[in-house]
Amino acid sequence: MEIFEYIANVFADVSNPKKRIFFGYLLLTILIALVWLVAVRRSSFKRALGQVFDRKILFSPSARADYKIFVINRVFTMFISPLLLSQLAIATALYYALHDIDFLQRGVFSDTPKGVIVALFTVTIFIVDDFTKYLLHRWMHRWPLLWAIHKTHHSAETLTPITVYRTHPLEGLLYGMRGAVAQGTVMATFLFFFGNAVDLYTVLGVNVMSFVFHVTGSNLRHSHISIRYWPWLEHILISPAQHQVHHSIARQHHDKNFGVAFAVWDWLFGSLYLSERDTDLKFGLPPSEAHSSRLLDIYLRPFSDMARVVRRRYHRIFRPKPVQASSDKTPVTR
């Protein structure tokens, strides 16, 4: 691959409206942050600018590690993505299977007005996507084996929009599979029952709901600008401040606010935590768990942590030692 092509590929997300760090969304993010700081927080414009572009945050060791991970992970993605089962493969297999179920009638709702079908599909795929992200995210925190991987993301001590890329490649793999299953299922089911009118309402080629999510400041979730919503709205949509709570090191904030766009999942499953005014949150993990900027540690520790979890499970199942207390440290999950 030509070096320029390679570089273009690495930074392709900045020009892709399907991605959160699309430059248009980033510009809007800055605008929203400035308006919030000046209008709500009554800060001077100059101070607001200084806050948004805080060098101590944007160039902290943790943030610099984010930038490196962003580039390194692109390389991993190039190798991993061809191996992933695509949503099309899953959709096709499911589409075949649906034909085989006698009592299901293909195209039974195909008389529904096209606008309704498209709206229904657009909303459903967004909701299913969001819910499965919530579920997987919750499991990433609750299951020690997955937490070992997800720690990479939580080891960030400062949050910038690029922190969204601070994930272990194995996590990328899991989320890729989740997306394929979730979207594949919705696609096949809709096409089977609603026929070929199924389509997506898009803006700039993006699901209109994702577009709204992004233009309303999705990038602020990973930032130090803690925009809060009214409490009633924080039951429905996750505010940037709520996601920052999710990253907080404080004990009472552990295992809260797993949601991406919707807060209802957290509300429904008891993990909702409303943002609080004027609390100074501290992000990151204790050194015993993960390092915030040493790349080798970030990429390799998950493997040794996973090995430890497996070993411990193995010992518990096959060599019970009821008298002697285990000396293994239980990893803190959150």
Add this chain to the structure above:
Amino acid sequence: MLKPKLKLTSALVVAAFVGGTAFADQAYGPFPVTVKGYEGDKTNSVSYSGQIARHVLHDSLKKAAAKGDGGNNAAEVEALMLAYFNGSEEDLAIIAPVSKDGFPVKQSTVNEISKGKNISGKFYKGAMTAWPGNQSGVDVALQMIKLAAASEQGYDPVNGMDWGQLISKFTLGAMAYNQAVDNYLDEKLDADNKPNDQPYSEGAHYTGKEHSWDEAFGYFGAAAHSVSLSPEQNYAVSKQKDLAAADANGDGVIDLKTEFVFGPAYYAAGADKGGNKNTQYMTTIFNAFRDGRALIASANGEALTDEQRAQLKNYADIIETNWEKTLAEATFKYAGSVYKDIDKIKSGEDTDKALRNYAKHWGELKGFSMALQSGKNNLGAAAIDMNWLIGFGPAMPDGKMVSDIDADGNFVRGREMTLDDYQVNMLKVQKLLIDTFGIESRANDATADLAALAEKLGENASAEND
């Protein structure tokens, strides 16, 4: 030794490219007479009228298959069909294609094109496992003719057979495709078989290799000027709807020998015209034929060198691969039609008409799938899977399909198959064809909507997360 060899191959490749561009858009022929010692007055060595006669026999046979009245005239119709299939002492009238308003055809009898030709002598004689009864290809065709003659207008509503379509599509493979790829473009390219330094037969004005190559081109069925026509025009010529495009010499009548587009070429153009519009089967095959013919002409009546024959085999490979793909594309397309027809049958509107269309499209699907299995390549497991998925007959609304045929030619309907299950089979047939032949045009793709949606949603592999 490696270097000089490389240089030679590079030179050949360059020559092929240069040659290719020089000829692009040029018709197939005329090519000069190169036979050493020829003293006649011919100046054009191109000749493939025998193949055109066979295409006309085939088109007429297809029409004749619809002449049955349900049994009373069975013997008569069978005799008529056999005349076209086996050839006849008498000069046979062309039943199709015939002149129609705005599209006058020059020839009206087969002998005006070429005398003494038949289909059966050039028909695939290997085993045809796609059809019940463990028969050879030609025996299957004879059985189909008999059943067609006894049917009402070529249609069997109980078993879902459209005989005209079955016979016709099978013949496109078992005669034209088989003869071209398994004979003329195969053993006839050997050095000692029909050599280029001798006339094809005594007194002929073309050499052995020239005529063998022409015969393969004749079976393809393109007009000599097809390459200068768009896929839509080639298609319209075959449908007798575009006189201007067909009439290359501007004399106002269509000479079937050079100006008409027959079955195999029609389906190549059809695949290019429909579906994803990302294929150029017609141009690719045509150019390989024309460039190969130019190469033979350039030998000027001398025996072909090994390099020249290697190049010719290269062209033959291009023709064979792409021709096979056009048959796979057609099979794919009709699997999609059958899938849609089942929706219509299930909707319950105008059931008789829906069933008639279903049988027609199934006949095309089955016929093309048999055509695919009449070539040079043994398709192996792909053929077994395809034959099982398509079956020996379409699934009928009563949930049964043909499972066998007895010695008297009576179908046994012993296989259970619901219309729903059969729809899934059609999806699997399409997938099998994509996986086996890598086809691109994919008209009537029954899962195209899924692919389009997937495209719209974008890929999921990403390194980002909350």
